[in-house]
Amino acid sequence: xxxxxxxxxxxxxxxxxxxxxxxxxxxxxxxxxxxxxxxxxxxxxxxxxxxxxxxxxxxxxxxxxxxxxxxxxxxxxxxxxxxxxxxxxxxxxxxxxxxxxxxxxxxxxxxxxxxxxxxxxxxxxxxxxxxxxxxxxxxxxxxxxxxxxxxxxxxxxxxxxxxxxxxxxxxxxxxxxxxxxxxxxxxxxxxxxxxxxxxxxxxxxxxxxxxxxxxxxxxxxxxxxxxxxxxxxxxxxxxxxxxxxxxxxxxxxxxxxxxxxxxxxxxxxxxxxxxxxxxxxxxxxxxxxxxxxxxxxxxxxxxxxxxxxxxxxxxxxxxxxxxxxxxxxxxxxxxxxxxxxxxxxxxxxxxxxxxxxxxxxxxxxxxxxxxxxxxxxxxxxxxxxxxx
Amino acid sequence: xxxxxxxxxxxxxxxxxxxxxxxxxxxxxxxxxxxxxxxxxxxxxxxxxxxxxxxxxxxxxxxxxxxxxxxxxxxxxxxxxxxxxxxxxxxxxxxxxxxxxxxxxxxxxxxxxxxxxxxxxxxxxxxxxxxxxxxxxxxxxxxxxxxxxxxxxxxxxxxxxxxxxxxxxxxxxxxxxxxxxxxxxxxxxxxxxxxxxxxxxxxxxxxxxxxxxxxxxxxxxxxxxxxxxxxxxxxxxxxxxxxxxxxxxxxxxxxxxxxxxxxxxxxxxxxxxxxxxxxxxxxxxxxxxxxxxxxxxxxxxxxxxxxxxxxxxxxxxxxxxxxxxxxxxxxxx
Numbered sequence: 001x002x003x004x005x006x007x008x009x010x011x012x013x014x015x016x017x018x019x020x021x022x023x024x025x026x027x028x029x030x031x032x033x034x035x036x037x038x039x040x041x042x043x044x045x046x047x048x049x050x051x052x053x054x055x056x057x058x059x060x061x062x063x064x065x066x067x068x069x070x071x072x073x074x075x076x077x078x079x080x081x082x083x084x085x086x087x088x089x090x091x092x093x094x095x096x097x098x099x100x101x102x103x104x105x106x107x108x109x110x111x112x113x114x115x116x117x118x119x120x121x122x123x124x125x126x127x128x129x130x131x132x133x134x135x136x137x138x139x140x141x142x143x144x145x146x147x148x149x150x151x152x153x154x155x156x157x158x159x160x161x162x163x164x165x166x167x168x169x170x171x172x173x174x175x176x177x178x179x180x181x182x183x184x185x186x187x188x189x190x191x192x193x194x195x196x197x198x199x200x201x202x203x204x205x206x207x208x209x210x211x212x213x214x215x216x217x218x219x220x221x222x223x224x225x226x227x228x229x230x231x232x233x234x235x236x237x238x239x240x241x242x243x244x245x246x247x248x249x250x251x252x253x254x255x256x257x258x259x260x261x262x263x264x265x266x267x268x269x270x271x272x273x274x275x276x277x278x279x280x281x282x283x284x285x286x287x288x289x290x291x292x293x294x295x296x297x298x299x300x301x302x303x304x305x306x307x308x309x310x311x312x313x314x315x316x317x318x319x320x321x322x323x324x325x326x327x328x329x330x331x332x333x334x335x336x337x338x339x340x341x342x343x344x345x346x347x348x349x350x351x352x353x354x355x356x357x358x359x360x361x362x363x364x365x366x367x368x369x370x371x372x373x374x375x376x377x378x379x380x381x382x383x384x385x386x387x388x
Numbered sequence: 389x390x391x392x393x394x395x396x397x398x399x400x401x402x403x404x405x406x407x408x409x410x411x412x413x414x415x416x417x418x419x420x421x422x423x424x425x426x427x428x429x430x431x432x433x434x435x436x437x438x439x440x441x442x443x444x445x446x447x448x449x450x451x452x453x454x455x456x457x458x459x460x461x462x463x464x465x466x467x468x469x470x471x472x473x474x475x476x477x478x479x480x481x482x483x484x485x486x487x488x489x490x491x492x493x494x495x496x497x498x499x500x501x502x503x504x505x506x507x508x509x510x511x512x513x514x515x516x517x518x519x520x521x522x523x524x525x526x527x528x529x530x531x532x533x534x535x536x537x538x539x540x541x542x543x544x545x546x547x548x549x550x551x552x553x554x555x556x557x558x559x560x561x562x563x564x565x566x567x568x569x570x571x572x573x574x575x576x577x578x579x580x581x582x583x584x585x586x587x588x589x590x591x592x593x594x595x596x597x598x599x600x601x602x603x604x605x606x607x608x609x610x611x612x613x614x615x616x617x618x619x620x621x622x623x624x625x626x627x628x629x630x631x632x633x634x635x636x637x638x639x640x641x642x643x644x645x646x647x648x649x650x651x652x653x654x655x656x657x658x659x660x661x662x663x664x665x666x667x668x669x670x671x672x673x674x675x676x677x678x679x680x681x682x683x684x685x686x687x688x689x690x691x692x693x694x695x696x697x698x699x700x701x702x703x704x705x706x707x708x709x710x711x712x713x714x715x716x717x718x719x720x721x
Binding site: 140365 | 446
């Protein structure tokens, strides 16, 4: 609005009619700058009434899970190098997003992760071995999605955005106050299903939080090739969806913004879009060579914005953490990694005949035939081994 | 009572909505309009806007939304307005609808029905007449069903909605408004059973969906040529009934497979191969296929050239080596 109230009062009746109403789109737009509650060096910035700081004990838990999450991520990368995982997409550097987002939702809410959310899933409390099942090379998602209210990690880009809308609508339709949290990366916002998902959620006022981790690269393709928008958060306004952008390496801000977004959705006001500006410190996966598309100076600059160190500095200064507490959490993380290592070093047993399970509720006659064929092949191979 | 397939489908949806609160019907124009073919006519008025509703025009969105709703415990029935308009949803169908049960070891299932009005013969302009069944039948995890008669349309749709697996329900558009005696509600043979629509001794015509009436008409015409033809209606492409078809061909010793879709790499090719594998020693002639041409679906003025009709079926029957001589068609090759 360019017209001040005083100007309206002074205007003649004739000119008063020309006063333009407030632009309905303005309230949907994100802040021009990402929301930030901690400076990069961990010192607090002025408090914001729209994004109140989470309680100290929650921030302590956020820190603890971020430390565990980072240790988990390092361990998973190491396991990949040892051949224990077929592939691992690291989210190192994105700890504030991975952990902050899942801390903002309830156990009874639903989470729709992508393949880069392993850390988020262990932060949600899912068994790390189950989380890594698929990446280990097995055929299923590892955990029971209905038990942990978490969809399988989604590989086809952005397709989970529509599932989240449908689930949230279905839950609301059945009178439950479940919120769906859909993760997505910057590259996948170019996919049609992102737009269809957010549009469906908006039209049906479905309680979904779309959380974009903008880590600047889709494998090698930089953000400038995904969008000409001022920021990805601006994609909300065209669908009538309020949005916000947040410093994705500021754990306090991520949790504060996500908490507000989840409350918005749960209150029946429809979906909310959050873009977090962060950075993927590691290559896309262990199979990627990031030196081909980004230089070391860029990576180093982001190293200085480390989210774990930022939160640690802040919580230490506030007296929420001390040396003993930090050492205790570090020890927990080491124990967590050691147990994961031990469990992942056990060779999993896979049963070829299980491939025929769960294709349909009941196998078709054709699948029964094929299962018998494989059973006979296995028996013959076994007999041959016995002879040799 | 005489009724149409369109009305039978409408009745099946209404009966399913009445029988199970978890059933919801949605898609493009299915609400106030009742669908462009009126298959959802009156459902919104009777069951309310929560249970039968219009969506944004986005097919991937419609199917993906149905996946999410199924995850929340509902049983969505969605309409793709036309065969070729369903292609944007293909990723959702192939990557999620078909695989979610498998990827979660049965913890999540997707008991949704994707209704696809398909095939031609209605004078439709481009992108309105594709026979897309092979794409779905080639995707493990989906059931693919197509009725050819009025009462089967009712029975198969009710079963599809009750089925624990996702069903792509292919509705032959040209049969929507054909009328037949039918007493609804009715329950016919379950999924996985083909049905002999006309018994015969000399050869078996295997057909599904819009090709079944063509096969029946051809069998009637063949009587004048002295051939007594059996007609088998496949009904459920997945799960497929090898047993009934094998038994029929072993009895008759000859087989022609009829489909409206382009023949190359089609469902008919799969059926022909299966018959050959199972009936080789009972066959007096190679299994032949009569199919649409391998061309993009043609314009209304030319679609009769493309569609397999009675004459093409009878030509194929004539080539079933009745005099035990090689097929002249391949002699030059």
